Amino acid sequence: MALLMSQNNQQEFWIGIDIGGTFTDFVVYSPNNRSLERRKILSTPSDPAEAVLQGLEQFSHSGNRHVVHGSTVATNAILERKGARTAFITTKGFRDVLQIGRQDRPKLYDLFPSIPPPLVSREWSFELTERMDYEGNIVTPLEERELKSIIKTLKNQNVESVAVSFLFSFMNPVHEQWVATQLRAEGFFVTASSEILPEFREYERTSTTVVNAYVSPVLDTYLGRLEQEMTPTEFHILQSNGGRISVSQARGHGVRSILSGPAGGVVGARFVAGLAGFTRILTFDMGGTSTDVSFVNDEIRVTSEAEVGGCPIRVPVIDIHTVGSGGGSLAMVDAGGNLRVGPGSAGADPGPACYGRGGRFPTVTDAHVVLGRLPADGFLGGQMTLKAEAAYDAFEELGRQISLQALPGLDIRQNLALGMIQIANAHMERALRVISVERGEDPREAALVSFGGAGGLHACDLARALGIPHVLIPPMAATLSALGMLAADVQLDYVQTVMLPNDTTFEMLQLQTVGMVRQGKEDLFRENISPEQAVMTRTVDIRYVGQSFDINVPLTSEFRQDFDRVHQEAYGYSQPDAPIEIVNVRVCAIGRITPPPIPCQPLASPDSSSAKWEERSVVLSNRVEAVPHYWGSRLQPGHKVSGPAILVMDDTTVYLALQDHASIDAYSNIIIDVGAADG
Numbered sequence: 304m305a306l307l308m309s310q311n312n313q314q315e316f317w318i319g320i321d322i323g324g325t326f327t328d329f330v331v332y333s334p335n336n337r338s339l340e341r342r343k344i345l346s347t348p349s350d351p352a353e354a355v356l357q358g359l360e361q362f363s364h365s366g367n368r369h370v371v372h373g374s375t376v377a378t379n380a381i382l383e384r385k386g387a388r389t390a391f392i393t394t395k396g397f398r399d400v401l402q403i404g405r406q407d408r409p410k411l412y413d414l415f416p417s418i419p420p421p422l423v424s425r426e427w428s429f430e431l432t433e434r435m436d437y438e439g440n441i442v443t444p445l446e447e448r449e450l451k452s453i454i455k456t457l458k459n460q461n462v463e464s465v466a467v468s469f470l471f472s473f474m475n476p477v478h479e480q481w482v483a484t485q486l487r488a489e490g491f492f493v494t495a496s497s498e499i500l501p502e503f504r505e506y507e508r509t510s511t512t513v514v515n516a517y518v519s520p521v522l523d524t525y526l527g528r529l530e531q532e533m534t535p536t537e538f539h540i541l542q543s544n545g546g547r548i549s550v551s552q553a554r555g556h557g558v559r560s561i562l563s564g565p566a567g568g569v570v571g572a573r574f575v576a577g578l579a580g581f582t583r584i585l586t587f588d589m590g591g592t593s594t595d596v597s598f599v600n601d602e603i604r605v606t607s608e609a610e611v612g613g614c615p616i617r618v619p620v621i622d623i624h625t626v627g628s629g630g631g632s633l634a635m636v637d638a639g640g641n642l643r644v645g646p647g648s649a650g651a652d653p654g655p656a657c658y659g660r661g662g663r664f665p666t667v668t669d670a671h672v673v674l675g676r677l678p679a680d681g682f683l684g685g686q687m688t689l690k691a692e693a694a695y696d697a698f699e700e701l702g703r704q705i706s707l708q709a710l711p712g713l714d715i716r717q718n719l720a721l722g723m724i725q726i727a728n729a730h731m732e733r734a735l736r737v738i739s740v741e742r743g744e745d746p747r748e749a750a751l752v753s754f755g756g757a758g759g760l761h762a763c764d765l766a767r768a769l770g771i772p773h774v775l776i777p778p779m780a781a782t783l784s785a786l787g788m789l790a791a792d793v794q795l796d797y798v799q800t801v802m803l804p805n806d807t808t809f810e811m812l813q814l815q816t817v818g819m820v821r822q823g824k825e826d827l828f829r830e831n832i833s834p835e836q837a838v839m840t841r842t843v844d845i846r847y848v849g850q851s852f853d854i855n856v857p858l859t860s861e862f863r864q865d866f867d868r869v870h871q872e873a874y875g876y877s878q879p880d881a882p883i884e885i886v887n888v889r890v891c892a893i894g895r896i897t898p899p900p901i902p903c904q905p906l907a908s909p910d911s912s913s914a915k916w917e918e919r920s921v922v923l924s925n926r927v928e929a930v931p932h933y934w935g936s937r938l939q940p941g942h943k944v945s946g947p948a949i950l951v952m953d954d955t956t957v958y959l960a961l962q963d964h965a966s967i968d969a970y971s972n973i974i975i976d977v978g979a980a981d982g
Contacts, residue, residue, distance in 0.1 A: 314366030317899065318535075319788030320355055321373045321564050322346060325591025325631050325651045326756065327354040330785040331362055332899035339899060341782040343683065343756070343954060346651040351376060352528055359533055368535040371547055371788035373563040376525045377518040381422070381561070381612040386517035387464040387492065390457055391423040392482065393509070394470040395430040400509050419613030422517045427462065429453045431469075431482065437802075439474030450482060454489055466516035468496035468509040473800045476501070492520050499558065500617055502887055503800040507617045511558055514614050519557035526550050537831070539793075543620035545570045545603055546794020546893065549830055559618050561611050564784055565595040566621045571787025572752040573599050575777040578901055579972050581750040584775075585739060587731070587765065588784065589758040591631040591668075592648040594731050596738045597623045598749070604742075619796045619891075624738045628730040630668040630757035631655055634723050636704045642719070644726040656697040657689040665701050667727050669694035670720035671760050675921040676958045678932060681951040710925060717922050728761055732768050739769075743873065746771050754783035759950070759957035759973075766977045767960075774975040778935075781954035786899070793830050793894030795823055798887050805848070805882035809860045815888045816841050816858070823892030832894030844887040847878055853886045903969045906941035914938045916951065923947055923960065942967045946978070 319330040326343040342361065347353040355372070380386040393400065401421035410416055431450060434443035457465065465486050472479045476497030483495040494516040496508050530538055530550060540553035543562035553560055568588040576584045576599075588595040598604060604622040609615070627646020631654065635643050644667065653661035655668040657679070671677035672694040679689040698716035710718055739746040747770040753762035754777060762774045779786050797819040803811070820839050827837050841858035845866045854873065856865040863883065871877040914937035921930040933944060935952030943966045944950065946959030950973065959965055962978020 315369070316362075316366055317369045317371070317789050318359070318362075319371050319373075319567070319785035320358070321567055321782070321784040321788065322351050322354065322375050323564065323590045323784075324348075324375075324593065324629070324648060325654065326781075327351075327358060328782040328785040329358045329362070330779065330782050330789060332789055337900060339779075339901075341779055341785070341954065343781060345654075348651060352525060352532075355529060356532055368533070369537040369539075370533065370535045371539045371541060371791065372529070373541045373567045373784060373788055374522065374525065374560060375564055377522050377557040377561045378564075378611065380518045380521045380557075381514065381614060384422070384612075385521070386422065387520035388460070388462050389423050389464045389466060389513065389517045390427040390429065390460075390462045391466045391468070391509075391513055391516075392429045392431060392453065393468050394434060395432045397470060397505070398428045398430050399425065400468075400506055401428065401513065404506055422513050422614060423466070427460065429456075433469060433478045435469065435471040435475050435478070437471055437474065439471060441475070441477075445478045445481065447481075450485055454486070457491065458489075462491065464492040464494070464516040464520050466494050466496075466509070466513040468505075468512045470505065472497045473501040473503060473508070492516065492523075494519065499556065500798070501800065502617060502798050503802070504617070507615045510615045511617045514561075514611075514616055515556065515558035518561070519555055522557040522560065523554040526554050541567050541570075541788050541791055542794065543609075543618065544605055544794055544796060545621050545791060547788070547791045548793065548795065552826075552830075558616055561616065562609070562620050562623060565597075565623045565625065567784040567787035567791065568595060568754060569597045569599065569603055569621050569623065569787070570791045571777075571783040571785075572754060573603060574787065574790040574898060575779075575783070575901065575970070575972065576750065576752050576775055578903075578970050579775055579968055579974065581752070581773075581775060583749045584752045585735060585746055585749045585771065587735065587751055587753045587755075587758055587762060589731070589753070589755040589761060590629050591654075591756065592627070592629045592650060593625050593646075594628050594734060594755070595623050595625050596731075596734045597621060598738050598742060598744050600744070622738070622742075624734050626730050626734045628667075628727050628734075629755075630666065632667050632727060634665045634670075634701055634719070636701070640705060642705060642707075642722055642726065644723050645730065655694070657691060657694040659690040659693055662693075663697060663700070665694065665697040665719070665723070667723060667757065669697055670723040671956075673698055673716055673720040673922075674724070675919060675927075675930075676760055676949060677956050678919065678949065678951060681916075681932070681956070683954060712926055713922065717927075721922060724761070728764055728768070731761065732765055735765060735769060750775050752777070754780040754955075756781040756955050759952070759955045761958075763946075763958065763960055763963050763975060763977055766975075767979070772977060774973075774977060776955070776957055776973040776975070778952075778971040778973075779954070780952065790896075790898035792896055793827065793832055795826050795830075795892040797823060797890045797892070799889075800887050801885060803885040805884070807885050809858075809862065812843060812858055812862070812885065812888060813841070816890050819888070819890035820892075823890055827892050827894050830894055836895045838893040838895060840891045840893065842889045842891070843885055844889070845883050845885055848882045848884050855889070858888070901970050904940045904971070906969060907939050909941055909943040909966070911938060911942035911944050914942065919949075921947065921949065938967050938971075938973075940967050940969050940971060
């Protein structure tokens with residue numbers, strides 16, 4: 304059973320693991336004693352598996368281990384162009400589909416745009432004589448002899464993986480299936496578009512197929528090593544859609560796990576916010592290298608339009624916007640003498656200057672140390688002592704490169720640090736606007752759920768800038784993505800292009816989903832999901848005749864009315880009398896799990912004096928002031944703290960400005976009422 308409960312007397316451990324650019328996070332839940340442990344260790348970018356294995360050794364748990372892992376291996380393979388040696392085979396005449404793409408301009412006014420090259424060069428793109436028409440009828444039979452010559456070339460070039468994407472194979476996959484079978488018999492890793500994405504739009508389907516072929520062998524090697532060395536009872540990988548799948552499925556479908564880490568954060572944020580009574584939230588995940596944001600209105604928003612490293616992918620992913628702004632983001636002075644922050648990062652090695660691991664350039668984390676907002680002797684609950692002098696030295700060097708007039712009462716290093724924070728906040732505020740305002744959502748009606756190691760130092764300032772009234776910071780803020788791994792359901796997605804006309808009935812559409820529903824139930828059974836846990840949701844992609852893009856709505860007897868309503872909400876108009884076209888039918892097979900319970904305690908006195916540590920000098924918005932510091936581990940449900948204040952948690956630090964007021968709820972969340980700007 305895929306429940307987070309012990310089914311026998313043997314000790315059970317459920318372990319969520321999230322690899323970040325700076326830290327690798329672990330959350331361990333034991334159903335036997337209902338305990339939750341968490342830990343952070345420095346990531347090992349050269350070999351991510353090392354940090355995972357080191358962390359598992361530190362817990363030293365014996366018994367049945369169930370691991371749910373969010374991996375960045377597939378993402379890094381694309382971004383760093385370090386995937387498998389991949390070839391591409393397509394229909395004769397369509398060899399250049401990856402090079403042509405959509406011919407759009409990401410930066411309209413850039414006279415010298417830098418466009419990422421395709422993952423597969425033209426030299427390794429091959430054509431086969433074959434052709435289907437748009438209804439799936441064979442127009443030109445497959446020339447089987449041509450494949451033998453291609454296979455010989457592939458072997459001579461030491462190609463490991465092959466992507467196969469034929470024209471209209473989503474309507475009739477017979478040619479693709481035959482070619483894939485022959486290639487697999489020759490020992491190649493093969494991704495056929497009809498297996499990974501049987502959906503129209505030739506370029507996006509081909510790009511998704513190529514991405515999967517490019518990253519899956521790398522992910523397969525990584526996961527194979529982990530399976531061998533940690534031998535858990537169960538091993539799942541979180542997908543980009545926020546659902547988990549078994550490692551055996553993930554090893555051949557790397558494209559589905561490209562954004563798994565950020566997805567875990569959104570799942571975790573929705574979980575803890577729901578317990579606290581918030582269903583409409585903006586998630587704000589600020590780690591060491593980047594910041595990921597998303598908008599949740601009761602349900603997590605999923606999209607099939609995503610791009611990673613310049614490569615479109617059409618598989619379902621949580622709608623997440625990412626910017627290169629994190630605790631490790633580096634400061635630099637550009638050619639015009641202006642201060643810039645990110646997207647370059649100090650990462651885990653050497654890390655920020657204050658880590659004392661050889662970093663010489665100032666980062667956002669160093670800025671907080673210089674401002675007094677991150678106490679050097681309270682980092683990670685006192686487990687790691689920061690080197691404040693190294694942070695000051697880094698800003699001293701930066702000050703020599705820039706001309707800046709200091710504010711009264713502040714030295715040049717503090718001014719630079721304050722400017723760094725303001726620039727980083729501007730980047731992250733823009734990201735929050737993209738995911739909310741530009742999606743038609745009002746951030747003033749949501750709560751900001753802040754997590755990630757660096758989030759608590761920026762959350763209130765960002766909420767203030769956007770008019771967000773409340774900030775929620777969970778007690779496991781810096782490891783929330785790992786907790787989200789354990790709260791994620793099993794989820795499998797299926798799609799089929801149908802291109803049906805306006806007079807298609809609800810019953811006809813239901814018939815189109817029968818095969819996918821059957822497949823979903825079989826796949827869930829293989830994932831150890833019982834029938835009682837299984838849920839099937841059916842949706843359809845619809846557009847008005849003549850439109851290029853579609854809208855996804857639930858497949859019910861009211862699907863036409865729902866489409867008109869959603870179109871009206873999204874675009875400000877609808878055409879109820881206009882003919883429509885049903886483009887795709889989709890099935891989502893979900894296996895419900897029971898997430899780890901979060902302790903709920905009665906509220907105590909609001910007096911938080913027992914948690915007070917001491918007062919220290921902190922740079923506020925424009926002055927230095929003695930500010931009380933509180934140990935987060937001593938804050939109890941019911942306690943209240945008014946800003947300015949610093950809350951030093953075990954794995955993160957929270958900065959409250961003058962008008963902010965925090966209270967601890969029954970689940971030990973920090974709920975902050977955000978005040979007006981400090982003049």
